[in-house]
Amino acid sequence: MELFTKSSAVxxxxxxxxxxxxxxxxxxxxxxxxxxxxxxxxxxxxVPRKPNFIxxxxxxxxxxxxxxxxxxxxMTGQRVIQTPPFRQAEHESDWEPIRDDLPVKLMSWNxxxxxxxxxxxxxxxxxxHDREPNMAATKKWILWTVETVECPEKxxxxxxxxxxxxxxxxxxxxxxxxxxxxxxxxxxxGSSNSIGSDPGSVSSPKLMFTPTMSGTLSPKPTEYQQMEFxxxxxxxxxxxxxxxxxxxxxxxxxxxxxxxxxxxxxxxTVEPVRGSFEVIRLRSCYGNYLTASNERFLLGxxxxxxxxxxxxRLGSSVEWEPVREGSKVKLRTRYGNFLRANGGLPPxxxxxxxxxxHSSDSFLWDVDLIEILAGTGPPALAPMTTxxxxxxxxxxxxxxxxxxxxVEELTESLPKSEGRVIYYHIADVEGHVEDESAVEYALTFKxxxxxxxxxxxxxxxxxxxxxxxxxxxxxxxxxxLRLQLPPNNGTMHVVLVPSTT
Numbered sequence: 001m002e003l004f005t006k007s008s009a010v011x012x013x014x015x016x017x018x019x020x021x022x023x024x025x026x027x028x029x030x031x032x033x034x035x036x037x038x039x040x041x042x043x044x045x046x047v048p049r050k051p052n053f054i055x056x057x058x059x060x061x062x063x064x065x066x067x068x069x070x071x072x073x074x075m076t077g078q079r080v081i082q083t084p085p086f087r088q089a090e091h092e093s094d095w096e097p098i099r100d101d102l103p104v105k106l107m108s109w110n111x112x113x114x115x116x117x118x119x120x121x122x123x124x125x126x127x128x129h130d131r132e133p134n135m136a137a138t139k140k141w142i143l144w145t146v147e148t149v150e151c152p153e154k155x156x157x158x159x160x161x162x163x164x165x166x167x168x169x170x171x172x173x174x175x176x177x178x179x180x181x182x183x184x185x186x187x188x189x190g191s192s193n194s195i196g197s198d199p200g201s202v203s204s205p206k207l208m209f210t211p212t213m214s215g216t217l218s219p220k221p222t223e224y225q226q227m228e229f230x231x232x233x234x235x236x237x238x239x240x241x242x243x244x245x246x247x248x249x250x251x252x253x254x255x256x257x258x259x260x261x262x263x264x265x266x267x268x269t270v271e272p273v274r275g276s277f278e279v280i281r282l283r284s285c286y287g288n289y290l291t292a293s294n295e296r297f298l299l300g301x302x303x304x305x306x307x308x309x310x311x312x313r314l315g316s317s318v319e320w321e322p323v324r325e326g327s328k329v330k331l332r333t334r335y336g337n338f339l340r341a342n343g344g345l346p347p348x349x350x351x352x353x354x355x356x357x358h359s360s361d362s363f364l365w366d367v368d369l370i371e372i373l374a375g376t377g378p379p380a381l382a383p384m385t386t387x388x389x390x391x392x393x394x395x396x397x398x399x400x401x402x403x404x405x406x407v408e409e410l411t412e413s414l415p416k417s418e419g420r421v422i423y424y425h426i427a428d429v430e431g432h433v434e435d436e437s438a439v440e441y442a443l444t445f446k447x448x449x450x451x452x453x454x455x456x457x458x459x460x461x462x463x464x465x466x467x468x469x470x471x472x473x474x475x476x477x478x479x480x481l482r483l484q485l486p487p488n489n490g491t492m493h494v495v496l497v498p499s500t501t
Contacts, residue, residue: 011147014116015140022058063093066108077128113142235371240341241361248284289318292333303353328364344442419446420489
């Protein structure tokens with residue numbers, strides 16, 4: 001209990017390395033990887049006449065509440081929401097910290113536990129309260145690591161002026177530790193200390209700021225330089241791991257990928273967002289904005305559509321936060337997803353979605369500066385009409401013969417020599433595939449063991465509890481893969497079956 005009594009505000013991190021997050025509709029609660037946002041900070045309040053209970057208040061002034069409505073019909077889990085103060089049923093906002101050991105459990109008013117769910121949608125990233133799990137795979141879902149937040153009133157200030165690199169460089173290297181300790185002594189606001197975890201781990205984010213002469217906080221110079229690239233840019237091109245460019249389709253609604261980088265549709269105008277240093281908008285040649293929609297790309301898949309739109313009011317759906325990763329960049333939505341260039345077979349091939357991050361290279365983008373703002377110096381690259389030789393399109397932008405188009409399409413469809421292509425279907429809970437004649441999903445896999453393949457497919461599908469199976473060529477029955485994969489990087493066809501079947 002002293003973890004909470006000694007702290008005015010905390011962050012709660014689940015076993016999925018995601019934070020308890022208050023959504024800006026001021027009602028929903030979910031998990032998010034963004035631990036630097038004020039939406040992941042919860043103010044601790046003691047409950048009068050109940051010394052063992054606390055209440056957690058979000059940045060919107062609403063309380064974390066264990067409701068009595070079911071999350072899904074027929075399931076035991078119930079919704080956890082935000083509710084305003086002075087409600088008649090205030091006891092539903094009371095939580096009792098249970099500390100058998102670190103991390104902690106939070107028990108609701110009806111004896112259930114706050115639970116950060118994993119698995120596939122709609123469970124993924126959801127938060128419920130439920131009885132203690134019996135399965136070993138889900139026992140950790142009710143465990144939470146508590147991170148104290150010093151000066152929580154400063155977190156919104158930090159959110160506004162921190163660069164994207166602050167989230168990427170959340171784990172501070174040893175050569176910066178002395179500098180950071182000095183900063184903490186000068187100004188402790190904006191830092192966080194993890195309780196129940198390694199303070200030097202990646203899962204313990206630390207906002208990296210330096211005090212200025214005036215005593216206020218400002219981003220470190222290295223972080224500013226990383227973001228300065230976009231603030232100096234008037235227009236950019238973005239190339240993905242498939243060597244294709246992010247492209248605005250002629251229907252002025254669809255976003256695709258294409259190899260023709262000299263096309264005007266590959267040009268994106270950079271617009272800064274007033275009052276936010278780290279966020280930009282990207283406008284296509286048609287005047288529409290790159291938009292992270294809420295519509296699912298395919299039913300049952302985690303990815304959501306990225307489209308072109310021209311809303312009457314420019315909101316968070318058209319705002320993107322560049323996050324640097326080495327020499328490349330990820331583009332993060334305001335809700336924690338990342339812009340993804342899909343490969344494989346149709347309908348995935350050449351599509352763009354936004355999805356939760358994992359280890360795939362499909363979230364990484366090379367950014368070509370093709371026009372800079374006036375007065376910021378000479379352009380770093382040649383104009384868009386004459387791309388560098390190693391980035392020229394495989395075919396000239398002029399009209400091509402049908403045979404040339406066929407050759408290009410055939411070349412694109414061939415798998416790369418690195419790794420093997422894994423084609424897979426997803427079975428239902430009874431082990432049946434609805435339509436095996438339908439097009440299979442595809443994944444390029446570079447490992448050589450069944451364990452690595454299973455992990456790669458779990459990350460690709462966001463399904464935690466699946467078994468990779470193959471069909472017996474004699475009787476057509478499914479059996480789990482247990483030995484080494486076939487040699488010579490041969491193509492494989494597998495079926496993902498929920499492990500509970």
